[in-house]
Amino acid sequence: MATSQSGAKARWALIDVVVLVYALVPVLWIVSLSFKTKETLADKNFIPREWTWQNYADIFTTNQFLRALLNSVGIAVIATLIAVVLGTMAAYAIARLDFPGKRVLVGVSLLIAMFPQVSLVTPLFEMERSLGLFDTWPGLILPYITFALPLAIYTLSAFFREIPWELEKAAKMDGATPAQAFRRVIAPLAAPGVFTTAILVFIFCWNDFLFAISLTSTTSSRTVPAALSFFQGSSQFEDPTGTVSAAAVVITVPIILFVLFFQRRIVAGLTSGAVKG
Amino acid sequence: MAEIVLDKVTKRYPDGALAVSDVDITIADGEFIILVGPSGCGKSTTLNMIAGLEDITDGELRIDGQRVNERAPKDRDIAMVFQSYALYPHMSVRENMAFPLRLAHVDKETINRKVEDAARILDLGQHLDRKPGNLSGGQRQRVAMGRAIVRDPKAFLMDEPLSNLDAKLRVQMRTSVAKLQRRLGTTTVYVTHDQTEAMTLGDRVVVMRGGLVQQIGSPQALYDQPVNLFVAGFIGSPSMNFLPATLADGQLNTPLGAVPLTDRIRRLAEAAKAPREVIVGLRPEHFEDAELLDDTERARGVTFTATVEVLESMGSDKFAYFLVEGETATSAELDTLAAETGSTEMTDSGPQIVTRLSAASAAHEGAELDVWFDPDKLHLFDPGDGRTLTHVK
């Protein structure tokens, strides 16, 4: 019995290691590239023989990257905020209320999630040009909200369904006004769901390349994923691989920070103990 | 402390379901009243209307003589214990119990004192700083009670507060709930589907079925004088035996043989204009092993012989089950009772009789036994509408 259990443990450990290696090797490779000097870039060594911060210094001395970083942060944060606020309201209604057209709303948001984004690029391009939205922040924020909303609504309504609504009744019986019941009982319980959704939506906006490359034309609204592709042709660097890698590492950092910062709030099973046993 | 009056209170849900209809109950100040009935009979709906969590469709709810139909729950000064306990999972036990006081802007010192007091009464002292998620079912239940008692409300409402506990703990908590209510003397409305809980806890019991009040009375009154087949079958465990009978020539023809009518029963049946076809109701404890009785007592009652199908010896008593030849009592009322209480012990071979005999009985499974019963203890019901024909005014 004990041996078969430790055998199973070993098997799982092996599988974990394989998955981890599979997922992390490309990432580590990029990190490694970003620390290599131009001369050793193509030496096929996993660990750089000569370490350098030069690539990082380079990207931060050009305006191009900093401006793209600012665009990325600004656009992703604004789109996330709006999508989460709208999504929270929609998901609350879906989870809590019975209203005419509820199934239509759910169906339409599912439809949007399934819609191939590529097929929208050309019409969006034309529309934004005639509306004057092309190559502006709102020009990216709007489509991001559209495609993030179904994601937000789905995740949030799954979370909301988990909240025992009897707690709201209990708060009312304890003398709370509806506003107090929401603020002191429902909101703290909904928070982990809202944060989780915010992370997912933020990552979605942050990583987007398709809209970013098609709906921008200058540094005024180009986000990092799009800007990276422009490093290639830039005459400032002979071989851009090192700087592209450095930039890729830099834009991963905010996501890691974002997740780490909110992770503590996403305590699984926070609602356990509210009801029954 | 408060008197609560439900005056023709009716609830129709938006989807058209009539959950509670024309309920009249007057709950005296300090009384412990139980709403009992099978699942779906409108107990929770009634309780939620008193709480203010559900709107009252029709009728009036008065607390201390004042109409409160339109008042929000927080303005009714009533505390509630939910079946699921509904503890706030992100707050410690102390914060859970302090919550109603903090909402009422009670000062910190008083809150602390009241919470400590309640914790002492409920034996929660050492758990005050734990989260509900880390407590056992019984402890959670006590926290829910604590949250209700800290603020000294006018009344307590409890919706099946013990039904999530295991059987042993349930009995234990039942006693503590009763003690607590007596100690605080607060008007309490308690909902349960368990007739044992109803019988043991309440000053008075309200039996409900399908949104209608069937009977209101003390546990003993419900037991001795059920107004219809439903109450008769619902109250008491094991439940009353029902047999079809015809009433003719001053006697009852039953599957157990002819049973003479006593004067008392004859007078009651006549006053109630009993039809020819009736249903006889006999409680298990009104039977006895004929061997154990002296001759005068035997002569006073009716004796029949039947084979013991199953014998359950409880030590203090013996429960003997018999199958008797003949028809099973049929009535729409009995059918709904069986459906609603989920008893599926329908037999094709004839009616089953449950009897409670003295422990001294020599009954054996598979053996024949002379069984005696007291004909003055029987109940008669009208098979048509289920009403009792032996009601004492």
Ligand SMILES: Nc1ncnc2c1ncn2[C@@H]1O[C@H](COP(=O)(O)OP(=O)(O)O)[C@@H](O)[C@H]1O
């Ligand atoms: N929110 C609701 N909407 C519609 N019908 C309901 C609702 N709540 C309860 N009911 C119906 O009202 C009846 C009584 O329910 P309830 O009071 O919960 O019964 P009990 O507590 O006695 O089991 C049931 O038939 C139930 O289906």
Ligand SMILES: [Mg+2]
């Ligand atoms: Mg109920």
